[in-house]
Amino acid sequence: MDEASEQMEVRRHKLLKLKESGLALYPNDFKPSHSTSQIVAGFGSLPDDQLSALSTPFSLAGRIVGMRSFGKASFFHLQDRKGRLQVYVRQDRIGEEGHRLFQSLDVGDIVGVWGGLFRTKTRELTLDAHGLRLLCKCLRPLPEKWHGLTDVEIRYRQRYLDLMVKPEVKELFEKRSRIIRLVRRFFEERDFLEVETPMMQSIPGGAAARPFTTHHNTLDMDLYLRVAPELFLKRLLVGGMERVFELNRNFRNEGISVRHNPEFTMLEFYQAYATYEDLMALTEELFVTVAREILGSTQLSCGGQAIDLNPPWRRLTLKEAIEQYGGAERQRLATAEGLLAFAREKDLSIDGSLPYGKLIVEVFEKIAEPRLIQPTFVAGYPIEVSPLARKNDAHPALVDRFELYIAGRELANAFSELNDPLDQRERFVEQAEARQAGDELASAMDEDFLRALEYGMPPAAGEGIGIDRMVMLFTDSPSIRDVILFPLLRPER
Secondary structure (H helix, E strand, C coil): CCHHHHHHHHHHHHHHHHHHCCCCCCCCCCCCCCCHHHHHHHHCCCCHHHHHHCCCCEEEEEEEEEEEEECCEEEEEEEECCEEEEEEEEHHHHHHHHHHHHHCCCCCCEEEEEEEEEECCCCCEEEEEEEEEEEECCCCCCHHHHCCCCCHHHHHHCHHHHHHHCHHHHHHHHHHHHHHHHHHHHHHCCCCEECCCCCEECCCCCCCCCCCEEEECCCCEEEEECCCCHHHHHHHHHCCCCEEEEEEEEECCCCCCCCCCCEEEEEEEEEECCCHHHHHHHHHHHHHHHHHHHCCCCEEEECCEEEECCCCCEEEEHHHHHHHHHCCCHHHHHCHHHHHHHHHHCCCCCCCCCCHHHHHHHHHHHHCHHHCCCCEEEECEEHHHCCCECECCCCCCEECEEEEEECCEEEEEEEEECCCHHHHHHHHHHHHHHHHCCCCCCCCCCHHHHHHHHCCCCCEEEEEEEHHHHHHHHHCCCCHHHCCCCCCCCCCC
16 A cells, blocks of 8 residues: 555544544534634734734634644644635643544644634744634645645646645636736726627637537537637627627637647627727737736746837738748748748748648748747738638738737737628638538538628627637746646546
């Protein structure tokens, strides 16, 4: 039997002894009067004589995270949702029965404790326990004697342990919650309405992605978990809801990496009578607002790189980025043949059968994307990779679209929306032909969406921002799994 199993056996034996003594093992009637942070904030600065003169009893509940015993007197640290506080346990104060209970406790147990406050000789604010109750026995020893988890997969798989032993992990997810609240407030203050659209759809649309498939038994029909809410949010523009946003969960049946999880959170918003250039300014304003609230500055560090969010942000086209970071000559980027020759010179692994529009995006992603550290809007996207975006008036082979890159990662995708139903139908037909030719990521025909466009959608712009990647940026997290509480993992063996 290994050490962990032996410890579990000892803990189970203690639990059995407590049960035999008649103790209620899992009570649900203990009500703490304070949190640890409330005690520290409200009474931590009082002088010793005023602390000892307090007549108010304090009760706390939380997990034991460290114990030190000195015979008939002991100390332990109790951790709740707000922090930690030291507790002093003395046999003559809590009585023989209370002391016997304390002797059966282990690190990890959840307890309720009550008493007064004092300071130790080392000046640490401490609760002098007058009474103690076991609320839940921890039957498994905490990892590595409370020094934290070093196995990354265990951290992600058993997030409850990660949160328990590493306060900075809990702080990260509290920061994530604050970021989402700030995003919601930002759009509500600008007269955007938060909405909810279907997560199960009969036609997957709004992004070039492979969907997850499910089946509705009563209707006897296949459904798809949404890859994007775009087509439903545009229907709302048709209906007169001129500014809408959704903080949504999307599902894409694709690979997993430090930037990709099959289930992820997106912000998607649409504004009537706006262009993609208007959304550049709005995006700058959003990131600056969040940075100042979360970090207190527009300067941050991500992956060891210093990043400055002060606008205006740099603007490049795909071709300009390839020229700047790959040293390509402009005329070589004008044809598929020139692009392929350039890719071969750079030893890039590129599918030579790709059409020009997809080819230039592939070259950009390999040559320039990892090197876009400072905030950069990249525009000049070809129509072949943008089936829902409006054609550029001056260059019809391109669309009015940008992607935002920071720290070598794509964080946002936006464009002026295509609201011409005839043009949209032609694009859908081309996408359908591509699907028949084997392109699984091509968009499907959506007749109801086309019908909505035929009623008239106002000129508009829309954008999607990856919330998980945004949190990665503001918490300097190297992997998307660090900012998702329960990322998808293979089943344990």
